Amino acid sequence: MKGRIHSSAIVEGETNLGKDCLVEAFVLIRGKVQSGEGCYFGPSCLVQGPALIGNHVFFGEKTTIGFPSQQLVKQFQKGRIQAPWIKLESTRIGDECIIRSGSVIYAGSQLGNNVRMGHNVLVREQVKVGDNTTVGTGVIIDGKCAIGNKVSIQSNVYIPWNTQIEDHVFLGPNCILTNDKYAMRYPYELKGPILREGVSVGAGAVIMPNIEVGAEAIIGAGAVVTKDVPPKAIVYGVPARKHDDVPDTWKKPLE
Amino acid sequence: MKGRIHSSAIVEGETNLGKDCLVEAFVLIRGKVQSGEGCYFGPSCLVQGPALIGNHVFFGEKTTIGFPSQQLVKQFQKGRIQAPWIKLESTRIGDECIIRSGSVIYAGSQLGNNVRMGHNVLVREQVKVGDNTTVGTGVIIDGKCAIGNKVSIQSNVYIPWNTQIEDHVFLGPNCILTNDKYAMRYPYELKGPILREGVSVGAGAVIMPNIEVGAEAIIGAGAVVTKDVPPKAIVYGVPARKHDDVPDTWKKPLE
Amino acid sequence: MKGRIHSSAIVEGETNLGKDCLVEAFVLIRGKVQSGEGCYFGPSCLVQGPALIGNHVFFGEKTTIGFPSQQLVKQFQKGRIQAPWIKLESTRIGDECIIRSGSVIYAGSQLGNNVRMGHNVLVREQVKVGDNTTVGTGVIIDGKCAIGNKVSIQSNVYIPWNTQIEDHVFLGPNCILTNDKYAMRYPYELKGPILREGVSVGAGAVIMPNIEVGAEAIIGAGAVVTKDVPPKAIVYGVPARKHDDVPDTWKKPLE
Numbered sequence: 001m002k003g004r005i006h007s008s009a010i011v012e013g014e015t016n017l018g019k020d021c022l023v024e025a026f027v028l029i030r031g032k033v034q035s036g037e038g039c040y041f042g043p044s045c046l047v048q049g050p051a052l053i054g055n056h057v058f059f060g061e062k063t064t065i066g067f068p069s070q071q072l073v074k075q076f077q078k079g080r081i082q083a084p085w086i087k088l089e090s091t092r093i094g095d096e097c098i099i100r101s102g103s104v105i106y107a108g109s110q111l112g113n114n115v116r117m118g119h120n121v122l123v124r125e126q127v128k129v130g131d132n133t134t135v136g137t138g139v140i141i142d143g144k145c146a147i148g149n150k151v152s153i154q155s156n157v158y159i160p161w162n163t164q165i166e167d168h169v170f171l172g173p174n175c176i177l178t179n180d181k182y183a184m185r186y187p188y189e190l191k192g193p194i195l196r197e198g199v200s201v202g203a204g205a206v207i208m209p210n211i212e213v214g215a216e217a218i219i220g221a222g223a224v225v226t227k228d229v230p231p232k233a234i235v236y237g238v239p240a241r242k243h244d245d246v247p248d249t250w251k252k253p254l255e
Numbered sequence: 256m257k258g259r260i261h262s263s264a265i266v267e268g269e270t271n272l273g274k275d276c277l278v279e280a281f282v283l284i285r286g287k288v289q290s291g292e293g294c295y296f297g298p299s300c301l302v303q304g305p306a307l308i309g310n311h312v313f314f315g316e317k318t319t320i321g322f323p324s325q326q327l328v329k330q331f332q333k334g335r336i337q338a339p340w341i342k343l344e345s346t347r348i349g350d351e352c353i354i355r356s357g358s359v360i361y362a363g364s365q366l367g368n369n370v371r372m373g374h375n376v377l378v379r380e381q382v383k384v385g386d387n388t389t390v391g392t393g394v395i396i397d398g399k400c401a402i403g404n405k406v407s408i409q410s411n412v413y414i415p416w417n418t419q420i421e422d423h424v425f426l427g428p429n430c431i432l433t434n435d436k437y438a439m440r441y442p443y444e445l446k447g448p449i450l451r452e453g454v455s456v457g458a459g460a461v462i463m464p465n466i467e468v469g470a471e472a473i474i475g476a477g478a479v480v481t482k483d484v485p486p487k488a489i490v491y492g493v494p495a496r497k498h499d500d501v502p503d504t505w506k507k508p509l510e
Numbered sequence: 511m512k513g514r515i516h517s518s519a520i521v522e523g524e525t526n527l528g529k530d531c532l533v534e535a536f537v538l539i540r541g542k543v544q545s546g547e548g549c550y551f552g553p554s555c556l557v558q559g560p561a562l563i564g565n566h567v568f569f570g571e572k573t574t575i576g577f578p579s580q581q582l583v584k585q586f587q588k589g590r591i592q593a594p595w596i597k598l599e600s601t602r603i604g605d606e607c608i609i610r611s612g613s614v615i616y617a618g619s620q621l622g623n624n625v626r627m628g629h630n631v632l633v634r635e636q637v638k639v640g641d642n643t644t645v646g647t648g649v650i651i652d653g654k655c656a657i658g659n660k661v662s663i664q665s666n667v668y669i670p671w672n673t674q675i676e677d678h679v680f681l682g683p684n685c686i687l688t689n690d691k692y693a694m695r696y697p698y699e700l701k702g703p704i705l706r707e708g709v710s711v712g713a714g715a716v717i718m719p720n721i722e723v724g725a726e727a728i729i730g731a732g733a734v735v736t737k738d739v740p741p742k743a744i745v746y747g748v749p750a751r752k753h754d755d756v757p758d759t760w761k762k763p764l765e
Contacts, residue, residue, distance in 0.1 A: 008520070010263070010280055022593060025520055025538050026554065028280050028298050038589060043538050044281065044554050044572070046298050046316050056587040058594065061556050062299070062317055062572055062612075064356055070371075073353055077311040079293060083277060084313065098583055101574055101614055102317075102630070104356055104374055116580075119614055119632050120357070122374050122392050137632050137650050140392050140410050152694060155650050155668055158410050158428045158458075170694045173668045174686045176429045176458045176476075183455035183473060184407060184425045184508035185501070200693035203668075203686045204716045204734075206459045206477045218693060221686075222716045222734035222748055224459075224477035238477055238493050238748050246695070253694035265518070265535055283535050283553050299536065299554050301571050317554070317572055319611055325626075328608055331550060332566040338532060339550060339568065357572075359611055359629055375612070377629050377647050395647050395665050413665055413683045413713075431684045431713045431731075438710035438728060439662060439680045439763035440756070461714045461732045479714075479732035493732055493748050 009041075013049065024061070031066065031088065036095065048085045054095035054113065064104040066091050069125050094131065106143075118155060130167065132254075145192070150254040154203075163192030170253035171195075172203035172221065181209045196231070198252035205240075216246055264296075268304065279316070286321065286343065297356065303340045309350035309368065319359040321346050324380050349386065361398075373410060385422065387509075400447070405509040409458075418447030425508035426450075427458035427476065436464045451486070453507035460495075471501055519551075523559065534571070541576065541598065552611065558595045564605035564623065574614040576601050579635050604641065616653075628665060640677065642764075655702070660764040664713075673702030680763035681705075682713035682731065691719045706741070708762035715750075726756055 005011060009027040018037035023029070027041045031049025038056045041047065045059050048066030059065070068076075068084040076084040089108030096114045099105070103121040111123075112130045118137030123129070127141050130149035138156040141147065145159055148167035153159075157171045160179040165171075179192040191210040195201070199213045202221030213219065213229040220236025229235050234244040260266060264282040273292035278284070282296045286304025293311045296302065300314050303321030314320065323331075323339040331339040344363030351369045354360070358376040366378075367385045373392030378384070382396050385404035393411040396402065400414055403422035408414075412426045415434040420426075434447040446465040450456070454468045457476030468474065468484040475491025484490050489499040515521060519537040528547035533539070537551045541559025548566045551557065555569050558576030569575070578586075578594040586594040599618030606624045609615070613631040621633075622640045628647030633639070637651050640659035648666040651657065655669055658677035663669075667681045670689040675681075689702040701720040705711070709723045712731030723729065723739045730746025739745050744754040 026281050026536050043556050044299050058583050073313050120630055178458045185455055185505040200695055203688045250695040281536050301553050328568050433713045440710055440760040
C-alpha cells in the first residue's frame with residue numbers, strides 16, 4: 001500500500017490505492033477497491049468495493065461510495081447475507097472527479113471523468129453520468145437515469161427513476177422532474193422526462209412524466225410543463241405555453 | 256453483549272443489543288439503548304438512548320438516533336447540564352425499519368414497523384410515523400407531526416410543525432406544506448394542513464396553513480392551495496381551483 | 511488543553527480550546543483553531559483551522575468547519591499542495607451559535623453571534639451572516655452572500671452567489687433565489703436579488719436575478735417574481751403582480 005494512510009483509518013480486503021493517495025482519519029475502505037494516483041479520501045468517508053476509481057479523485061469527508069440497493073438491505077434483514085455490503089455491484093468513478101462531503105453514490109453506478117459534485121448529492125443505482133458534468137448540492141438522481149456530458153445540474157434538483165438527460169442540458173435550482181402521472185392512484189409505468197441536447201430548465205420548474213423537451217428549448221422559472229416542448233421553443237407559465245423561439249445568437253449551455 | 260461489534264466502535268452505558276446485530280467501525284451507542292435481533296448499525300452512526308429498537312432494523316452510515324431538542328442544547332450552552340444528550344426523551348424505532356445514511360431522528364419521536372427512509376431525512380421531536388410508511392431522501396418532518404400508515408412521502412418534501420397526515424396519503428417530490436399564514440408579519444398560532452385519508456399531492460405543490468384537504472382529493476403538480484379542498488376533488492393551478500372529481504375507478508395510494 | 515476530550519478524538523496543530531469544552535468521539539480538529547469556553551464538538555465533526563470560535567458554541571455531530579474552496583481542491587488534484595486543507599482562509603463563528611448535524615461552513619466565512627442553524631446547511635466561501643439569524647435545515651447559501659441580522663431563513667431555501675439580504679427578512683420554506691437570467695444561454699454576470707429590510711417571501715416563491723424587493727414587501731407563496739417590487743407591496747401569482755399594500759398594523763419579521 002502506497003500513499004499516506006492515517007493510523008485510525010481502516011483499509012481492508014484487496015484494496016489497492018495508487019501512489020500519493022491521502023487517506024484521512026476514521027476512513028473505512030473495504031472490498032476490492034482500486035484507485036489511481038493522488039486521490040483524497042476525506043475524514044470519515046466510506047468506500048465499499050468493488051470499485052474502480054480514477055486518478056486525482058477528491059472524496060470529501062463523510063462521502064459514501066458503494067451504498068447497497070434496497071434488495072441487498074432486505075436480504076440482510078432476512079438473514080440471507082452476513083452484511084449489506086457483501087454482494088455489491090461494481091462502482092466506477094472517473095479521473096479528476098470531485099465528490100463533496102456527505103454525497104452518496106450507490107454501488108453499480110458510473111461517473112465519467114471530471115464530474116464535479118456539491119455536498120449531500122445522492123446518486124442511486126444503475127445511473128450513468130457523463131464527462132465534465134456538474135451536479136449541485138442536494139441533488140437527487142434516482143435509479144436507472146442516463147445523464148450526458150457537460151450537463152449542469154444546479155442545487156436541489158430532483159431527478160426520478162428512468163430519466164434521460166442529454167448533453168449540454170442546464171437544470172436550474174430546485175427544478176423537479178417527475179415520473180408518476182397518476183400520483184399512485186392508477187396503474188402507470190414510471191417514466192421520467194426526456195431532455196434533449198442543450199435544453200435549459202428554469203429554477204423551480206416542474207416537468208410532468210414522459211414529457212419530451214426538444215433540443216435547445218428553454219423552460220421558464222416556475223413553469224409547469226404538461227405537454228411535449230418543440231425544439232428551440234421558449235415556454236413558461238402554469239401550465240407552460242410557448243411564447244417565443246430561442247434567438248439564433250444564443251448558444252447551448254456549457255458549449 | 257452479543258453480535259459482532261467492530262473494535263473501533265464505542266458501546267457505552269446500559270446498552271443491550273439483540274443477537275446477530277452488526278455494529279460497524281466508528282459507531283457510538285450510548286445511554287439505555289435496547290435493540291432486537293439482527294440490526295445493522297452502519298459506520299459512524301450515532302445512537303443516543305434511551306431508545307427502544309425493534310428487530311432487523313437497518314441504520315445506514317452516519318445516521319443519528321436521539322438528537323437533542325433545542326431546549327437541551329440551550330441548557331448545555333448555559334452550563335446547566337454536562338452534555339446535550341443527558342436528559343433525552345425516549346425514542347422508539349419499530350421492526351424492519353430502514354433508516355438510510357445521514358438521516359436524523361430526534362429524541363422522543365416514534366417510528367412504527369417497516370418504515371423505510373431515504374438519505375438525509377430529518378424527523379424532529381414529538382413526531383409519530385405509522386407502519387409501512389415510506390419517507391424519501393431529504394424530507395423534513397418538523398416537530399409535533401402525526402403521520403399515518405402506508406403514507407408515501409417522496410423526496411425533498413417539507414412538513415412543518417403541527418401537521419396531520421392520515422393513512423394512504425401520497426406527497427409528490429418537493430411539495431411544501433406551510434404553517435405560518437402571515438410569514439412572521441402578524442401574530443398567528445402555527446398550524447400545518449390536515450391531509451385526510453388517501454389524498455395525493457402533486458410535485459412541487461404548496462399547501463397553505465390550516466387547510467383541510469378532503470379524503471382522496473388530488474392536488475395537481477405546482478398548485479398553490481389557498482382554500483379547503485372537498486373530498487375526491489381534483490384541483491390545480493395558481494391559486495388552485497376544482498376542475499373535476501376523482502373517477503370511481505381510481506384507488507387510494509398504496510391501497 | 512483544558513476540557514474533556516474523548517480518547518478517540520484527534521486534536522492537532524496549534525489548537526487552543528477554552529475551558530469546559532466537550533470534544534466527542536471521532537472528532538478531528540486541526541490547524542490553528544481557537545475556541546471560547548463551553549463549546550460542544552459532536553461525534554465525527556471536523557474543524558479545520560485557522561478558525562476563531564466564540565463561547566458556548568454547539569457543533570452537532572458530523573458538522574464541518576473550514577471546508578476548502580474549489581480552487582484549493584483543484585490545487586491538491588494537480589499536486590501543488592500536500593492536502594486540500596493546508597492554505598485555508600480563516601473562519602469565524604460567533605458566541606452561542608448552534609450548528610446542527612451535517613452542516614458545512616466553508617473556510618473564510620463568518621457567522622455572527624447567536625446564529626442558529628438546522629441540519630445539513632451549506633454555507634460557502636466569503637459569506638457573512640449577521641447576529642441572531644436562523645437558518646433552517648437543508649438551506650444552501652452560495653458564495654459571496656451578505657445576510658443581515660435577525661433574518662429568518664426557513665428550511666430548504668436556495669440562495670445563489672452574490673445575493674444581498676438585509677435585516678429582518680423572512681424566507682419561507684423552499685423558496686428559490688436565482689442569479690442567472692439566461693440559464694447559461696447568453697453571457698450574463700451572475701447577480702442574485704437584493705432583499706431590503708423586513709421583506710417576507712412565501713413558501714416556494716422564485717425570485718429572478720438582480721431583482722430588488724423593497725423594504726417590508728410581501729411575496730406570496732408560489733409567486734414567480736420577474737420585476738422589482740416596491741416597498742410595502744403585497745405581490746403574488748405567476749408572474750407576480752401587486753395586489754395590495756402591507757397594512758400599517760403589521761410588523762417586520764422578528765421585530
